[in-house]
Amino acid sequence: MDRKTATIQDVARVAGVSTATVSRTLSKPSVVAPATRESVLRAVADTGYRINTLAANLRRQRTGSVIALVPNLANPFFSQIFAGMSAVLTEAGLGLLVADTQTGTDPDDRLGYHLTSGNADGLILFDGTLSRDSLNVPGRPPVLLVSEWMEDDLPSITVDNRHGAALAVNHLAGAGHRAIGFLSGPPANVLTTERLAGYHAALSALGLIAHPDWILEGDFTMDSGAAAARRWMALPDRPTALFCASDEMAVGFMGAVHRAGLSVPGDISIVGFDNIEVAQHLTPGLTTIRQPRTIIGTRSAELLLDMIAAGSLSGPSEVIEVELITRASVAPPPTPG
Amino acid sequence: MDRKTATIQDVARVAGVSTATVSRTLSKPSVVAPATRESVLRAVADTGYRINTLAANLRRQRTGSVIALVPNLANPFFSQIFAGMSAVLTEAGLGLLVADTQTGTDPDDRLGYHLTSGNADGLILFDGTLSRDSLNVPGRPPVLLVSEWMEDDLPSITVDNRHGAALAVNHLAGAGHRAIGFLSGPPANVLTTERLAGYHAALSALGLIAHPDWILEGDFTMDSGAAAARRWMALPDRPTALFCASDEMAVGFMGAVHRAGLSVPGDISIVGFDNIEVAQHLTPGLTTIRQPRTIIGTRSAELLLDMIAAGSLSGPSEVIEVELITRASVAPPPTPG
DNA sequence: AACTGCCAAGTAATCGATTACATGGGCCTG
DNA sequence: CAGGCCCATGTAATCGATTACTTGGCAGTT
Incomplete structure (x- = not known):
């Protein structure tokens, strides 16, 4: 009434x-x-x-929400992370606002907008392609960098990408492979560089060599995986095993290989990265490096909440461990001849 | 400074x-x-x-955000819809808050909370299992029901589930199948009932019969698809074709069938529903009914914005068309003997 | 009885914008 | 030149809470 x-x-x-x-x-x-x-x-x-939360927040000089800024909202990789974040934030009485850096104009502008808009008590940033300078705005809220970041002193959550790469390479070598390739993400991407570094380090440690032709480039998408497969098949001296920097690319790669009448793991063994849900339902099941996404989400939220509570722009960083999940996409290399 | x-x-x-x-x-x-x-x-x-948006919104008696309430944030099905919604809302100067009905206690309570919290100018509701009575709260903001709703006068966006089911069944029948099964979602779910109704209607129109044993029950997940496959294989009189109410279940089903040494489409032809990204990279590629998720997202946002602008709790409903995508998971039935 | 101290509750300033209403100056018209 | 109008702008109330500060009453102490 x-x-x-x-x-x-x-x-x-x-x-x-x-x-x-x-x-x-x-x-x-x-x-x-x-x-x-x-x-x-x-x-x-x-x-x-x-x-009335609006009035309360105005008086308290806070907003009651946290923004998660991802490169692309449509990417399902983030949804599970959101779920973890949301659970923790809701508990703390904060809402989760989602936004991406692709809508509209320049991604750095979008970040700048959210930093200065005053619409959030904190930001969780998933897009590693953003310029770090964009964070230099006076009076900005705390920001936590997740996943695609490395190296500096800003608070962040990452997974141990090098170790993950080493797990993958060692597993392939353990199955008898000596010609192990790498399907990378975009060259500038930190995930690419870290996983590539881990790949190289693991190969050296095993005394194996990384032929430059064996490094294929993708962009983490299924389509780019399929494209890479076509390049792999055209190679005069194909590697017998491939470590893919994302499961999505591995899916695309496997699909294209099958369509060409070749077999996984008969003609090539594959290890992915992420352990997306479909990995275990593929034929063959995809051996991969698991990233615990719910935990990434909850820990991100927790660390950010600490920073907000402390009113501090700095805080601890955390590295989350990854794990090898063994399935059927890896087998001994085909016996030549 | x-x-x-x-x-x-x-x-x-x-x-x-x-x-x-x-x-x-x-x-x-x-x-x-x-x-x-x-x-x-x-x-x-x-x-x-x-x-300061907070102050402006307080004065204007609005909140500047829209809440999307989904059953489960971790479900990637929604992420693409979010992307479409976000694009439209951002354009209109509104933020997108996401929340799920599984965190915390009773889902209906969660809905009630968001309806009365005054944290949103409008709600987009994806969870069809919620009681319609929960919407009877005085002074609530406009609500748009998306996807999992049917029948009544509340503003909604749905896809033409019956027609989609008919497309699937007709396609299978066109390939020569006469024993066509259905892998459903949860029985109470509206998507299930609509697609099942479409399935039955299409079969009757073709003069085919639906054997009760051919109706398998799942819950839209990959795992439930795999479980259904095991039940299908145990069937004395297996259907030669299956229409799955979701691609995810189709993926799980196909995986389990392959693992048992049978073949798709050799032993069973499959049509899914949704056209998730992985569908085209599977082996075989999954024939499916495409739901235009970005459009669902953008139209949802647009309709809700109209209601908000009009200050009205009612508004038009829309049915979005679906489309058959033909791939390799359908073939003529195996010739007996 | 007077004084001190404390506890519970009230008063009113404040957060930062929006906007109804008031005001004043310039221009046009008769 | 007086009257009326309009346009641009200023004044101040308002949105709905939080909270620093103040007040008043009661109990305990000497």
Whole structure:
């Protein structure tokens, strides 16, 4: 019936107290006398009062939300991370706003916009292609860098990409492969450079060589994996095993190989990275490096909440461990001849 | 340097005008004299002023955001829809808050919370399992039901599930199949009932019968698809074709069939529903019914924006067409003997 | 009885914008 | 030249909470 919802004034009137008392009852009940508290709570129930977060946040100089800024919202890789983040943030009374850097104009502008808009108490940034200079804005909220970052002092959450690459390479070598290729992401991408570095390091440690032709370039998408497969098949001296920097590329690669009448793992063994859900349902099942995405999400939210609570732009960084998941896409190399 | 960001007062002082003029310059520039406008804009630039959305929204009695409430944030099906929604909402100056109904307690409570919290100017609801009664709260914002709804007068966006099912069945029948099964979602789910109805209708129209054993039950997940495959293989009289109510289940089904040494489409032809990205990279490529998810997202946002602008709880509903995508998972039935 | 101290509750300033209404100057018209 | 109008701008109330500061009452102490 009542179009407008009750305000704190209404509750105060009904309970016969001041608005200050109502506010206190709701935020720190311990400081109000039990009898008063009860009558306020009853008035709240009677009026159907809901706190107006906007007004509260304005007064408190906060926004009540955190923005997750991803390169591309349509990428399902993030959804599971969002779920973890959302659970933690909701618990803390914060909302999760999502936005991507591809809508509209320049990605760095988008970041700058969100940093200065004052729409968030904190930002979680997934896009490693953004310029670090964009973060130099006065009065910006705390920012946590996730996944695609490395090297510097800004608070971040990453996974151990080098170790993951080493796990993959060692597993392939363990199956008997000596010609192990790498399907990379975009060259400038940190995930690419880290996984590539891990790949090289692991090969050297094994005394194997990395032929430059064996490094194929993709962009993490399934389509780019399929394209890489066509290049691989055209190679005069094909590697017998391939470590793919993402499961998506591995899926595309396998699909294209099959379509060409070749077999995985008969003609080429494959290890992916991520452990996306479909990996275990493929034929053959995809051996891969698991990234614990829910944990990445929850830890990100937790670290950011700490920074927000501390009112600090700096905070700890964390490296999350990865794990080899063995399935059927790896077998000994084909016996020549 | 300055910890605090500039307020409208600062801009007014620098420009030598009143705050009203600054506000007007920013919101409806046409009503202020060009000279004044320019000096205000210069002052804005000089001070680095950013409008405080919280304060503006409080005054305007709106929140500046829309909540998308999905059953499960981790489900990648939604991410592409989010992308479409976000693009439209951002354009309109609104933020997209995401939340799921699984975190915390009772899903209906979660919906109720978001309806009354006053944190959103509108809600987009993807969870068809919620009770419609939950929407009966006074003073709630406009709500648009997406995808998992049917039948009533509330504004909604759906796809033509029956027609999609008919496309699938007709395609299978066209390849020569007479024993066509259906792999459903949860029985109570509207998508299930609609697609099942379409399946039955199409079979009748073709003069084919639907054997009850040929209706397998899943829950839209890959795992449930794999489980269904095991039940299918145990069937004394297996259908030679299967229409799956989701691509995810089709993926799981195909995987399990292959693992058992049978072949798709050699032993069974399959049509999915959704056209998820991986469908075209599977072996064989999955024939499926495409749902235009980006369009679902953009249209949802547009319809909701209309309702918000009109200040109305009601609005038009829309049915979005689906399309058959032909790939290699359908072939003529195996010749008996 | 007077004084001190403390606890619960009230008063009112404040967060930063928007906007209804008031004002004043310039121009046009008769 | 007086009257009326309009346009650009200023004044100040307002959105709905939080919270620093103040007040008043009661208990305990001497």
